[in-house]
Amino acid sequence: MAGPGDQLKLFILAGEPSGDRIAADLVRRLKQRVPLAFSGVGGTELQAEGLHSLFPMSDLAVMGISDVLLRLPLLLWRVEQTARAIRKARPDIVVLVDSQDFSKLVARRLKMFGFAGSLILYVAPSVWARAPQRAAKLKPFFAEVLAVLPFEPAVMERLGGPTTSYVGHPALGERLSRNALERGPLVLLPGSRDGELRRHLDLFRQVAERIADHPAVDGIVIPTLSSLHDRMVRETAAWAVPVRVVSDRAARADLYRQAVLALAVSGTVTLELAFAQVPEVVTYVLDPHQARIYARHGRPPVALPNIILGRPAVPELVQSAPDSEVMLAAVRVLLNDKKARQDQIAAFGELSNLMETGEDRFPRQDPADRVLAHWNQRPLSAS
Known part of the structure; x- marks a missing residue:
């Protein structure tokens, strides 16, 4: 002993x-x-x-x-x-x-x-x-x-x-309590691995450029790792809309309090958004091998809030080929419907309580x- x-x-x-x-x-x-x-x-x-x-x-x-x-x-x-x-x-x-x-x-x-x-x-x-x-x-x-x-x-x-x-999960310690906002930043979370960024970043650009003038959107923000900060600044510099890149954890927490909606690649970050009560659209663009496995297993849910709750609390878009139109439509639906965003927040409260206790x-x-x-x-x- x-x-x-x-x-x-x-x-x-x-x-x-x-x-x-x-x-x-x-x-x-x-x-x-x-x-x-x-x-x-x-x-x-x-x-x-x-x-x-x-x-x-x-x-x-x-x-x-x-x-x-x-x-x-x-x-x-x-x-x-x-x-x-x-x-x-x-x-x-x-x-x-x-x-x-x-x-x-x-x-x-x-x-x-x-x-x-x-x-x-x-x-x-x-x-x-x-x-x-x-x-x-x-x-x-x-x-x-x-x-x-x-x-x-x-x-x-x-x-x-x-x-x-x-x-x-450590993010449980950052739970927030809030209602759906009328207006705020649109948060983009395109992943952190090289493959994820290659498959998602340009897709997110297409959505951001066409949704930035929506009355509920007050700017486009990408929270990222400090190691990726300079890369994100470089890669978004030529976008047709201004993008703010933040890598400080405190800045990310403040951003989540202000965000009207997030567009996120499937992964642990979808739980962080749920704990922060940020309404979200979840997506993932598969490589060919992943697409075959995903189809073989019957296209199961991939968004962690949906998996944990056992129901489709958030929209998820799993794609074999990038389709910005489908993603743009899903984002626009939520931006136009405050009640739908509030329903997500209610579901996130249920999810957080379950994860607090087990x-x-x-x-x-x-x-x-x-x-x-x-x-x-x-x-x-x-x-």
């Missing part, structure tokens, strides 16, 4: 901005509880907590088979590099945040090395959407999965996956508690 004053040795890896935020929140929670020494891979948020990243997090921020194939040699090297670094550091606990395929490859490599510490996967894979057989395949690798969606522990249990606990059998837990539970179980001679 861990003794009083012992130092927790943690290796933590985040492969993309949403995971970086989750990982940084976990590190902050652990620092409040125990002496902590940590290493790993992360972005600006983990680095702000003192992490010296093993390599740039952006190396892992890929989505879609075409993006993966382009970076496959680098990704395979990063798997080996990560596993070797963990083996050398001999941490008590490894937390791999999201980046599902990469995380599983690292876990498999660590098992081959005979790594004796606890491996925790933070953010459950979407086995409920496709490939349910993946749940049981995770069990040999991970001591526990920390889920950010309230229904996932029950799903993982039913499918024979690892022990799974619901821990909520389900009856799987109530929300503190992620630091779950990590420390594994640390406290280790023999005193370990590490």
Whole structure:
């Protein structure tokens, strides 16, 4: 068992901005509880907590088979590099945040090395959407999965996956309370990965240029990461309408309070918008491989608010080819209908309450508690 004053040795890896935020929140929670020494891979948020990243997090921020194939040699090297670094550091606990395929490859490599510490996967894979057989395949690798969606522990249990606990999402701490606004900025969230930006940014431009003069729209704003700020400024400089780019977290929070509507690429940001009670239209342009998989699985919902609530609370537009007309129409419908925006806000309140508490059998837990539970179980001679 861990003794009083012992130092927790943690290796933590985040492969993309949403995971970086989750990982940084976990590190902050652990620092409040125990002496902590940590290493790993992360972005600006983990680095702000003192992490010296093993390599740039952006190396892992890929989505879609075409993006993966382009970076496959680098990704395979990063798997080996990560596993070797963990083996050398001999941490008590490894937390791999999201980046599902990469995380599983690292876990498999660590098992081959005979790594004796606890491996925790933070953010459950979407086995409920496709490939349910993946749940049981995770069990040999991970001591526990920390889920950010309230229904996932029950799903993982039913499918024979690892022990799974619901821990909520850091953005829950930024819940707002407000009504639909008559007028405000239109927020554009075109993604953060290179592939997402390639597929969505010009599409968002076409919508913005044709909706900017709507009486409910008071300017176009793109909140982004600090690492993408200059790129967004450059790429929007030639747009036919002025665009304000913000990358400061406080500025983003202020923007959400003022926003009339958001157009967002499907992902964790759709939950952040819901917690901030910003009405939204959710979209995603698939690459050809993603489109085939999506069709094969019956075109399931992709917007997290819709998935969690089990109903179409927000419009979602999943496209195999970019279609600005369809997107423009969906945005215009919401801008013209304040009651529809207010209905979304009411649904977001229901969603936030559910995510605050979790389900009856799987109530929300503190992620630091779950990590420390594994640390406290280790023999005193370990590490």
